[in-house]
Amino acid sequence: MPHQITLMPSGIAFAADANETLLEAALRQDILLPHGCKHGACGTCKGSVLSGAADPGKYLPHALSDTEREAGKILFCAAHAKSDLTLDCPQASMSARIHPKSLPVRIEHLEKVAEDIILLRLRLPASETFTFRAGQYLDFLLTENRRRSFSIANAPESGDFIELHIRRIRGGFFTTWLFETAKVKDILQIEGPYGSFFLHEASEKPAILMATGTGFAPIKSMVEWSLAQNHCRPLHFYWGSRHASGLYARALPERWAAEHSHLRFTPVLFKSAPDWEGRTGSIEEVVAADYPDLSTFEVYACGSPEMVETAQQTLLERCRLPESAFYADAFTFAAPEQ
Numbered sequence: 273m274p275h276q277i278t279l280m281p282s283g284i285a286f287a288a289d290a291n292e293t294l295l296e297a298a299l300r301q302d303i304l305l306p307h308g309c310k311h312g313a314c315g316t317c318k319g320s321v322l323s324g325a326a327d328p329g330k331y332l333p334h335a336l337s338d339t340e341r342e343a344g345k346i347l348f349c350a351a352h353a354k355s356d357l358t359l360d361c362p363q364a365s366m367s368a369r370i371h372p373k374s375l376p377v378r379i380e381h382l383e384k385v386a387e388d389i390i391l392l393r394l395r396l397p398a399s400e401t402f403t404f405r406a407g408q409y410l411d412f413l414l415t416e417n418r419r420r421s422f423s424i425a426n427a428p429e430s431g432d433f434i435e436l437h438i439r440r441i442r443g444g445f446f447t448t449w450l451f452e453t454a455k456v457k458d459i460l461q462i463e464g465p466y467g468s469f470f471l472h473e474a475s476e477k478p479a480i481l482m483a484t485g486t487g488f489a490p491i492k493s494m495v496e497w498s499l500a501q502n503h504c505r506p507l508h509f510y511w512g513s514r515h516a517s518g519l520y521a522r523a524l525p526e527r528w529a530a531e532h533s534h535l536r537f538t539p540v541l542f543k544s545a546p547d548w549e550g551r552t553g554s555i556e557e558v559v560a561a562d563y564p565d566l567s568t569f570e571v572y573a574c575g576s577p578e579m580v581e582t583a584q585q586t587l588l589e590r591c592r593l594p595e596s597a598f599y600a601d602a603f604t605f606a607a608p609e610q
């Protein structure tokens with residue numbers, strides 16, 4: 273028998289079967305809960321049980337510590353209901369969720385833009401559209417039920433193609449194939465869109481956008497979408513990398529900043545390097561130095577899980593950023609069992 277799940281403070285309610293995770297049940301019923309990886313690795317879907325009993329399910333220890341679990345926290349993408357539940361989830365919404373769909377796509381363009389980064393453009397079937405919000409991601413559906421997630425780099429409604437920026441993972445199943453074997457005209461199966469990391473269109477608050485490496489992809493989608501809508505909301509983009517080559521499309525945000533007074537761009541290298549005259553250090557320290565008071569801002573952070581975690585800690589603790597104004601997608605690895 274399904275259990276009744278009530279989300280606080282909104283009062284939004286839905287039913288969950290024992291054999292589905294709370295996230296699966298919510299998404300199935302068009303309720304958007306915060307989520308990223310969907311497999312207990314990133315911690316984005318964390319929330320508290322206010323009453324009732326939940327089975328916490330399987331997850332990685334760094335996504336939910338024992339202390340958090342003892343304090344009644346769970347991960348919605350891992351937990352199952354054992355009774356009716358009341359959950360604390362301030363970010364839950366019923367806002368028009370886009371139903372994920374599965375489609376075949378053809379590789380139209382494949383370009384190595386850095387030693388370990390490929391820019392991939394996928395062509396949709398002629399009769400199909402793929403609707404998403406700027407910042408969301410898709411999954412490639414691979415053999416033996418494997419899935420690999422990548423953020424969409426072009427703006428919604430920008431054409432009948434999808435652009436992705438993909439970093440090579442040594443020993444990785446999908447990216448090794450992509451770098452060594454894939455070619456134009458190959459067909460792949462995608463499913464999406466997924467994720468709650470997207471630009472909050474109704475907000476007029478100034479926003480800090482932070483990316484490391486290919487975390488630039490969803491930020492590019494957000495900025496291009498915002499420009500296409502003629503929004504003038506101030507956006508300051510910080511792009512961090514270990515090496516200058518990791519800022520593989522630097523001319524683009526430089527052009528945004530040159531052409532639009534409400535857009536700023538700051539590239540950041542982790543350590544100083546010959547020929548580098550820009551900012552150095554960890555990206556969150558550079559942001560904290562520039563914006564000691566972020567109480568009226570939103571922050572969108574995307575890329576390495578380490579950066580996302582330290583950025584959240586630093587900006588909430590030192591710069592007065594409200595917890596509800598921090599949005600992030602951590603690029604975790606796929607679940608081992610997939």
Ligand SMILES: Cc1cc2nc3c(=O)[nH]c(=O)nc-3n(C[C@H](O)[C@H](O)[C@H](O)COP(=O)(O)OP(=O)(O)OC[C@H]3O[C@@H](n4cnc5c(N)ncnc54)[C@H](O)[C@@H]3O)c2cc1C
Nearest residue numbers: 309421422423438439443444445446447486603604605606
């Ligand atoms: C929401 C989301 C969006 C993403 N968007 C992008 C994007 O736009 N661009 C991008 O480049 N990447 C993105 N990623 C990351 C990407 O999905 C992973 O890097 C993916 O696993 C690569 O697939 P693969 O098959 O090549 O590697 P996998 O086969 O998944 O292998 C990963 C490699 O790392 C090792 N490994 C696995 N888990 C761990 C671990 N926990 N610690 C250390 N090593 C481990 C494995 O042994 C293996 O060698 C995103 C991830 C998420 C969750």
Ligand code: FES
Nearest residue numbers: 308309310315349
């Ligand atoms: S831990 Fe649940 S979505 Fe990543």
